[in-house]
Amino acid sequence: MTRTQTTPTLVTRERPKAPASTPGRIGESTIRSDGVPKVRGEFEYSSDLWMNGMLWGATLRSPHPHANIWSLDTSEAEAMPGVYAVLTHEDVPGRKVYGMEIPDQPVLAWERVRYQGEPIAIVAADHPETARRALDRISVEYEVLEPVTDAEEAMSESAPKLHLSGNVLRHVRIEHGDPAATADVVVTGEYEIGMQDHAFLGPESGLAVPDEEGGVDLYISTQWLHIDRDQVAESLGLDPGMVRLTLSGVGGAFGGREDLSMQIHACLLALHTSRPVKMVYNREESFFGHVHRHPAKMRYEHGATSDGRLVYVRARLIFDGGAYASSSNAVCLNAATFACGPYDVPHAEIDSYMLYTNNPPCGAMRGFGAVQACFAHESQMDELAQALGMDPVELRIENAIEPGMRFPFGQEVPPPAPVAELLERVSAVPMPEEKEVVGRDLRELPGGVSNVTHGEGVERGVGYALGFKNIGFSAGFDDYSTARVTLSVEDDEPLARVHTAAAEVGQGLITVQAQIARTELGIEKVVVLPADTRVGSAGSSSASRQTYMTGAAVKMACEAVREHLFERVREEFGEDPGDLFLEDGRVVSGGHGIVVLLTELIGGEEIEELVEFHHKETIPLDEKGQGDAHVQFAFAAHRAVVEVDTELGLVRVVEIASAQDVGKAMNPQALEGQIEGGIAQGLGLALMEEIQIGEGKVLNASFTDYLIPTILDMPPVRAEILELADPEAPYGLKGVGEPPTIASTPAIVAALRDATGRKLSRVPVKPDQIVGLAKKPPDRPLQPGSRGPQGEES
Amino acid sequence: MRLSCRVNGEDRQVEGVWEGESLLYVLRERLGLPGSKNACEQGECGSCSVYLGGVLVCSCLVLAGQAEGCEILTVEGLAEGEALHPVQEAFVETGAVQCGFCTPGLIISTHDLLERNPDPTDAEIREALAGNLCRCTGYEKILDAVRLATIRTGTNEDPS
């Protein structure tokens, strides 16, 4: 289905620039080395890539959430001037499906589409508009089928089976203690969370450049180059060595770039046309081009003694995984393990279900299962406090989990786990000043300059929440990162080159790598080379793991370089390596002072070390949901202060205070940025962010209708950073990216409840819920821990 | 069609522009100036902000033809040689840049704010930048950046 063209002479792309930087040492706030090109507009993002003779790719997507495809005719599109290729599933030479955990997602759909926006055909043309018009000329004959749009309905026997393996993608059950435990005080609740989008600003995009031997170079924004490469190679039917990936500038990720989007498509088109092919989604397409955060329905029952000790938690969590598996398996496990919160819970019975439906596929997003569970368990803790007549902070502190105790999934809580301390700290942050509402600047009132209240009906509320998250990949995955460090002399100065495949997605990873190399080697200048597949895998920039994993790999590679230098000093100068250290470009002996300059010791050589760092072993959960599944745990406590216009349901968040346990603040400025940015996403989920779905179709695929917090919505953040070293982690650090997103949502909702006295069991909280116009959740009897997908509730 | 305009102080002419192209597309794909960003192409996020004839616009909402004969200033035209504009400097120093995709638009918008109001209050900063979405920072450090830029560009003395 390809028109043959004269192959233009291919220009090899220059590799991205990697300037030398002089970062601070670890623990110092240091300016990011990509900051200057980013403010000048010179940093090259994946949508900025350009090559002479390149073509534009475009994707035909299903308008229906569930349909059979009876025929597909591309001939008219192919005949259009300026169109170079129109490809369908028949043109996928290798594996026709992909997926990180379960390869169940078609590269291009064949006989059936399972969600609105599923790719069916791809086009390469000489202009994006030509490509778009060519899509209109592809005729597809659909038989529209009834979509399965409700996760609970997907469980029922009568629901159409969306995949051969059935609609239940995964069920994780945790049994802990006595399932028949009873308690003095019992509270039940049903909670719901809408579908959140990552809304990263840089759309899915990249450039595929064919080589002359049947291979391809892909310049791409992603979170994990090697898993992309393996999936791309598999579908292209190529040896992985023939598919080379280079990280291009990434405009945010938050989990939304873990799955493939246009990677295989661009490579297919490039190989078919023998031309470079660029694909860039627009915002609407981006909403269809990546997975979202799982919507969930969660039913909980908490039992406690009359003096406020938790006795049991029973929970049934139902996640809508959408049409394909993505990383839903792991989300289902995570949610189950975090379902009870960071509390000492003697007895627990948790069922976590992940369902296939015809809704948009859901997968990884910052917080990964812990976000949903946290909203529910924290809402329950507030309910329980109310039932007990206790202060919600006191109840949480009373039940806070501590090192040496066991989580309900059996793993011992490793130190440090300063749960109570974080809550105490956040409570001790001075309250924001409460200005007289009457006569205030309108911009400081709910509704702002919309001029809706001048102070009438405005109530203030305060809420607290605790959250936690596993850092790193879990449940038996042998996760690792690779780093190559080379030390040489350039311009009469020692220079370290750090090469990893770790994805800088905005978090500041290249800066922290440079800080580590500078600290470990006692030198000034470091170059962090562009991330690509010429070096071994670094694993994913997700699960808050990359500073831990790649940080540790860079540290170990530097240590290996250092050992090499010290061995040489021992040979040449007879110094005891145990007595040596590196400082200011010199080898220094504790006893004898400066031994030799690094420039002299190294001369014209390059000292290179390549290492792999693996974290400690984890194990999958057993049939009772027990096991040492996670590597590390990070905790955060939040306090939200809100003001609500109780007549119109409008909200102004006044302030968020946060206390987070970070182990070691590697770059305090960047770390604060993670906390503030994570809280903003939690605020968005609490108040405004939801992909609206009607009959399986997305109703708000734009920034006009999918709202994310603006600078007017975000309050000041007061962040307390607690540095208690984790003895097992490099520098004692803990991952920091996710915890801020987890507890901020329930803290804000708790504050809204405090201000309004309403239950508010669904996020995002809408004005009609606040003023009491919303329908109440259906009054169904609670069936915690019911034993099968066909639970008795229906 | 042919388009002639003056971009960042330089006369530029491009041939073969399709009539439906936006100014953003022409800047990014035809003039080699991808600094203005394509985050939403719906006029909602401010990432493509440029000056057109001295007026702050979302270049995704401007048809290329409207720029005929006009003066355009993009983020690439703010620095003088190696020296960053004080607004750019402030964004780097305060940690207001993470992924950086919103940064060019925010820098142009901040530049415009300070032209109009050399000493804005926090409320005025928030109002002026409410059309620029950022997904990474939570805006706290962006406020810091604008406050610092205000000091650096204004008649105010740097208190530090």
Place this chain on the structure above:
Amino acid sequence: MPGYHRAELSVELKLVPSPTGEEAPREQVEAAKQAASGSGLAREAGPETTVLAGDRAEVLEALVEAIRASLDAGVRTIEVKVEAEAEAERFD
């Protein structure tokens, strides 16, 4: 957390429907796929392709069932590709 685990054993079944069968080719394939789905190990991997993935013993057992069901559905030729988990390191 993407876990790019390969199953211990993967079997790819490519079904070639009989043009002279009672059912239309697409229906033959559909019937065979649905029959193969009983094991819980099956997933679609192309218009005529089904993959069974899992532990060695369960896959081998399901394979015989799947072939039997496919033949019953009218399919006359089945290409089978068996792949044991690759020994090699993945992301090298």
